Amino acid sequence: MFGGMVSVAWGNRRLTRPNRLAMVDARTQLQVLLDALRARTAVLTRRDDLPSAARREVDAVVMEHVFIDATLARAATADEVDGLRPQLHACLVTLEHAAESVGLNLPATQPFAGLCSIDPQHGAATSSPDGDGLCRACIAAIGTDVELPVRMVAKDGRAVPFDEIDLSSPSHDHSPFDGEGDR
Numbered sequence: 001m002f003g004g005m006v007s008v009a010w011g012n013r014r015l016t017r018p019n020r021l022a023m024v025d026a027r028t029q030l031q032v033l034l035d036a037l038r039a040r041t042a043v044l045t046r047r048d049d050l051p052s053a054a055r056r057e058v059d060a061v062v063m064e065h066v067f068i069d070a071t072l073a074r075a076a077t078a079d080e081v082d083g084l085r086p087q088l089h090a091c092l093v094t095l096e097h098a099a100e101s102v103g104l105n106l107p108a109t110q111p112f113a114g115l116c117s118i119d120p121q122h123g124a125a126t127s128s129p130d131g132d133g134l135c136r137a138c139i140a141a142i143g144t145d146v147e148l149p150v151r152m153v154a155k156d157g158r159a160v161p162f163d164e165i166d167l168s169s170p171s172h173d174h175s176p177f178d179g180e181g182d183r
C-alpha cells in the first residue's frame with residue numbers, strides 16, 4: 001500500500017528528487033489527516049441526537065472535505081499540499097464544536113484521538129483487551145492470522161507510523177497546528 005502511494009506521488013517527472021521526496025511526505029501526511037477528518041465526520045453523521053445547528057456544521061465539513069480532496073488531487077508541489085492544512089484544521093475545529101453539542105470530545109489539535117490506532121481511516125475506536133484504541137474489525141482480528149499493519153506515512157523520505165506526524169511542523173515550514181497536542 002505504501003509502495004503504491006509512493007509511485008503515484010512520484011509520477012510527476014518534472015519534480016527534482018528532493019522535491020519529489022517532499023511531495024511524498026506532504027501527500028501521505030495530508031491524506032491520513034484527511035482520512036481522520038472523514039472518519040470523525042462519519043462518527044458525527046451517525047448520531048441521531050445531533051442538534052440541527054451541529055448537523056449543518058458537519059454538512060459544511062463534508063462539502064469542504066470534497067474540496068480539499070479535489071485540490072489535493074491537482075496539487076503539483078509539496079507547498080500546495082501543505083497549503084491545505086489550515087483548511088483541514090478549520091474543519092477539525094468545526095467538528096470539535098459540533099461534537100461538543102452531544103458531549104463528545106474530538107479535539108482538533110489531536111486529529112487521531114478516538115480513532116483506530118492501526119489506521120484512523122478504520123473509524124471510531126473502542127477499547128481492545130490490552131487497552132489500545134482499536135476499531136471493531138481490528139479487535140476481531142486479534143488472535144487470528146489476519147495481520148494488522150499500522151498505517152504508514154512518509155517523513156523525511158522514510159516510512160513511519162502515521163502517528164509520528166509532527167503536527168507542530170508539518171512536512172514544511174508553515175503550521176496551522178502550532179505546538180498544541182502531539183499527534
Ligand SMILES: [Zn+2]
Pocket residue numbers: 116117118119122123134135136137138139
Ligand atoms: Zn482498525
